[in-house]
Amino acid sequence: MNSRKVYMDHSATTFVDRSVLERMLPFFSEKYGNPNSIHAWGREVRSSVDEARASVARLLNADPREILFTGGGSEADNLAIKGVAEVLSEKGRHVVTTAIEHHAVLDTVKWLGKQGYDVTILPVGPDGLVDVEVFRKAIRRDTILATVMYANNEVGTVQPIREMGTICRENGVLFHTDAVQAAGHIPIDVKDLPVDLLTMAAHKMYGPKGVGALYVRKGVRIAPLVHGGGQEFGLRSGTENTAGIVGFGAAADLAARRIESGEINEELRLRDRLIDGVLSRVGDSSLTGHRTFRLPFHASFCIRYIEGEAMLLRLDFAGIGASSGSACTSGSLEPSYVLLAMGLDHATAHGSLRLTLGKDTTEGDIDYILEMLPPIVQTLRAMSPFKKNA
Amino acid sequence: MSMYNEKVIAAFMNPKNVGAMENPDGVGEVGNPRCGDVMKIYLRVEDERIVDIRFETFGCAAAIATSSMATEMVKGRTVEEALKLTNKDVANALGGLPPEKIHCSLLAEEGIHAAVEDYRRRLEGLPSLPPRHDAVCHHDLGEEEENRGA
Numbered sequence: 001m002n003s004r005k006v007y008m009d010h011s012a013t014t015f016v017d018r019s020v021l022e023r024m025l026p027f028f029s030e031k032y033g034n035p036n037s038i039h040a041w042g043r044e045v046r047s048s049v050d051e052a053r054a055s056v057a058r059l060l061n062a063d064p065r066e067i068l069f070t071g072g073g074s075e076a077d078n079l080a081i082k083g084v085a086e087v088l089s090e091k092g093r094h095v096v097t098t099a100i101e102h103h104a105v106l107d108t109v110k111w112l113g114k115q116g117y118d119v120t121i122l123p124v125g126p127d128g129l130v131d132v133e134v135f136r137k138a139i140r141r142d143t144i145l146a147t148v149m150y151a152n153n154e155v156g157t158v159q160p161i162r163e164m165g166t167i168c169r170e171n172g173v174l175f176h177t178d179a180v181q182a183a184g185h186i187p188i189d190v191k192d193l194p195v196d197l198l199t200m201a202a203h204k205m206y207g208p209k210g211v212g213a214l215y216v217r218k219g220v221r222i223a224p225l226v227h228g229g230g231q232e233f234g235l236r237s238g239t240e241n242t243a244g245i246v247g248f249g250a251a252a253d254l255a256a257r258r259i260e261s262g263e264i265n266e267e268l269r270l271r272d273r274l275i276d277g278v279l280s281r282v283g284d285s286s287l288t289g290h291r292t293f294r295l296p297f298h299a300s301f302c303i304r305y306i307e308g309e310a311m312l313l314r315l316d317f318a319g320i321g322a323s324s325g326s327a328c329t330s331g332s333l334e335p336s337y338v339l340l341a342m343g344l345d346h347a348t349a350h351g352s353l354r355l356t357l358g359k360d361t362t363e364g365d366i367d368y369i370l371e372m373l374p375p376i377v378q379t380l381r382a383m384s385p386f387k388k389n390a
Numbered sequence: 391m392s393m394y395n396e397k398v399i400a401a402f403m404n405p406k407n408v409g410a411m412e413n414p415d416g417v418g419e420v421g422n423p424r425c426g427d428v429m430k431i432y433l434r435v436e437d438e439r440i441v442d443i444r445f446e447t448f449g450c451a452a453a454i455a456t457s458s459m460a461t462e463m464v465k466g467r468t469v470e471e472a473l474k475l476t477n478k479d480v481a482n483a484l485g486g487l488p489p490e491k492i493h494c495s496l497l498a499e500e501g502i503h504a505a506v507e508d509y510r511r512r513l514e515g516l517p518s519l520p521p522r523h524d525a526v527c528h529h530d531l532g533e534e535e536e537n538r539g540a
Contacts, residue, residue, distance in 0.1 A: 307426050309450040313394075313402065327426045328450035335426065347423035347448075383408050383454060385419065385430040385446035 006365045007321045010204075010297060011153050011181060011356035016247065017206035023250040024208065027243035035240050036231065045242050052249025056213050059252040060198065061189040068214045068232045069245050073180040073201030074104035075225070076214040077147075079236065080176045080197040081108045083222030084145045085117060088174070092142035094118045096173075098130050099341035101149050105178050109147065118142070126343050127290040128157030136167050143173045150179035150198075151186070154325055154338040154354060155289030156298030158182065165194030174220060180204055180212075184255030185264060185296055196220045202244065206359065207251030211244035258359065267357055268296040270366050274355060275299045277370040282377050284387065288339060288352065297357040302339070302348045305387040306380040311353055314380070318372045325352040347386075394451060397485040402451040405458035407465070411444040416512060418504025419521035421497050427453045428523070429497050431461070431505040438468050445501070452491035459483050460498035469506045475499060 007015075016024075027048070033041030035049050050064070057064040070076045085095065097109045099121050106121075113119040120138045124130055130148060139146065146168050151158045161177055168175035176197035179188065183198070184205030190198065198215040202208055216222060216235075228237030258264055279285055284304040303311065308324030315322050325336025327350060334340065335349035355369065381387055394402070411432035421428035427449035434442035443465050445457040460480045464472040477495035481487045487495060500522070508518050 305448065307449050307453075310402070310454060313399075313451045317403065326450070328452075346426075350423075350426035383405065383446060384448045385428055386423075386448055 003319070004368055005319045005321075006361075006368055008355040008357065008361070008365075008369065009321045009323050010358040011156075011295075011354065012323060013203045013209065014206045014358055016203075016208050017251065017254055017359070019254060020207055020247050020250040024243045024247040027246050031242075035242060036229065048249075049240055049242060049245050052245045052252075055249035055252040055256075056200070059184065059188070059256050060215055061191050062215050063218060065233070066190075066215055066218055068216060068235050069240065069248070070212045070214055070232075070236055071241070072210055072212040073102075073178070073199050073204075074212075075236075076199040076201075076212040077102070077104040077176075077178055078108050079214055079222065079225050080199060080216075081105065081112065081145065081147055082225060083235070084174050084176070084197070084220075085112050085115075086223040087221045088144040092140075092144040094120065094140050094143040096120045096122065096135070096138045096143060096146040098122045098124060098148055100124050100128060100152055100154075100338045101147070102153060102178055102180065105147055105149065124157075124341055127293075128152055128155045128288070128338070128342050129290060129293065130159055130164070132160050132163045132167070135164050139167060139171050139173055143171070145174045145176060147176040147178065150177045150182035150188075151295045151298075152289065152338060153181050154336055154352075155300050155342070156181075156295040157289040158186065158293045158295060160293075161195065162193055168196075169194045181295055181298075184252065185259075187259050190215060190217065197222075202248035202251050205251045205255045208244050208247040211241055211248045213248065263359070264296050267359065267361070270361055270363065271297060271299055271357055273363075274357070274366050274369065277366065278355075278373065281370060281374045285377075288342065288344070295356075297361075298354075299356070300352065300354040302344065303351045303353055303377055304348055305351065305384045306377060307350050308335075308352050310380055311351070311376060314376045315372070318376065320369055320372060323354045323356075325354070326350040393488040394455075395485045397483075398452060398455045398487065401455035401458045401484060405445075405454055407444050407458065407461040408446070409444050410446060411442065414444075416505045416507075416509025417518065418501050418506070418508055419523075420500045420504050421449070421453075422523050423448065426450065427494065427497055428521075429453065429457055429501040430521075431457075431501040433469075433505045433509055435469060435509055438470070440464055440467055440469060440472055443505075449494065449497075450491070452487055452494040453497060455484060456480050456487070456494045456498040457501070460495075460502055464502055469509060472502055472506055475502055 033045045035046040053064045183200040196217045201212040308326030309328035339349040414432040415435040416433040419430040430446040432444040443461045447457040477499040481495040
């Protein structure tokens with residue numbers, strides 16, 4: 001067995017970068033004070049939390065006071081959606097979203113639907129893009145919030161956020177975007193981009209799990225989910241996850257450096273080599289999601305005539321960590337709702353494969369995948385009643 | 391995926407009796423591409439005994455492992471004995487399957503039964519039945535979880 005290990009599931013989570021971990025470690029046993037305490041122990045940590053907030057704000061060109069730390073991306077999504085719905089319930093009760101949102105958004109919006117809100121779930125095209133004109137028509141007099149993900153986790157498609165945000169602004173509708181996949185990988189400037197609320201998660205950009213952030217544009221009011229000691233400007237009570245927050249700040253600094261230095265472009269070049277290589281070496285395969293409006297680290301495919309879980313398991317034995325939207329990997333009856341929303345048939349969606357690159361992915365890793373994947377596909381197709389040849 | 395035991399993994403990585411068969415005496419195709427599993431079983435029968443058996447499966451690791459195990463279990467047996475094969479026998483021979491994968495062993499049982507049925511229809515000069523791509527998936531036999539994206 002080959003001993004090479006190639007982790008290609010950075011969309012699920014990234015490792016914590018060494019530089020990030022080193023900045024976090026003192027906050028467990030040395031700098032353990034509660035940042036809300038007024039003594040030296042507390043003050044020291046408070047200033048580190050403030051620095052981290054400034055770092056995360058800098059990544060978005062936001063004001064530090066516009067950044068709230070949460071217990072992760074899902075919580076930030078919930079806070080944005082429920083928080084706006086509650087504050088504006090007198091103004092209107094209509095919320096717009098899309099069929100391919102992460103469950104943290106989709107299920108939260110559906111939950112609002114059960115609370116008496118009116119919900120519009122927009123379709124997407126075959127490349128996963130929301131049609132801006134369809135979006136425009138969905139906005140009504142009583143619409144209070146639209147929430148559209150910046151980039152999709154399963155297929156990597158980057159949405160026309162600016163256009164949709166502009167429509168919202170013209171109509172006095174608040175606009176939230178779940179940027180968990182995009183933040184730290186694509187330049188985002190909230191001074192320039194018409195978004196009111198934006199979700200981020202540290203563990204998608206080489207920071208720790210269990211810490212997220214919500215950007216809330218100055219002047220936008222939301223209600224808290226968690227009541228208590230009034231931390232995070234009264235919007236997210238609970239003693240701060242100081243090590244996590246410091247880690248998020250360090251991760252944001254790292255992400256800003258990677259974007260500014262053009263390191264992201266190298267990742268994009270490797271991604272394109274992977275996409276082109278898979279499409280040319282594996283017959284009856286296709287890219288899912290948009291080819292160019294796409295996350296720089298994201299490659300996703302449908303490999304016809306075989307099933308995703310079988311492919312993942314064989315890749316795993318070859319030392320390659322990947323993911324799939326097949327029913328067997330999701331543990332549900334249906335394959336990925338994202339792929340189905342893009343119009344793929346069930347059998348094709350069962351053969352989905354996602355390979356997401358990371359900052360340490362090398363040319364050699366891509367070569368290795370391109371060497372290992374075709375024979376695995378060929379072997380499984382030889383067992384398939386649908387088609388024999390890879 | 392670590393939920394599979396070593397026997398299941400071994401059967402998945404090195405399955406026996408894989409591939410189509412020329413001029414089989416019976417063919418059974420069961421499952422539903424919508425649900426992500428289709429199993430096709432080919433039989434060669436001499437004097438009511440299964441002298442050769444092949445399978446082609448579109449499906450997860452458990453579907454492939456159960457196909458391999460079920461075909462091994464009935465090879466050399468009479469068709470009457472093959473009809474007595476149950477999904478439990480297949481799952482047990484594999485040292486157990488995760489609850490949400492039990493439907494795969496059921497598919498193997500049905501595939502072999504369908505192939506034997508086809509063999510008997512042919513003996514009587516009846517036409518083959520179309521593939522049994524059930525409208526309903528067997529997945530609901532296992533624990534159902536919500537699809538959670540990462």
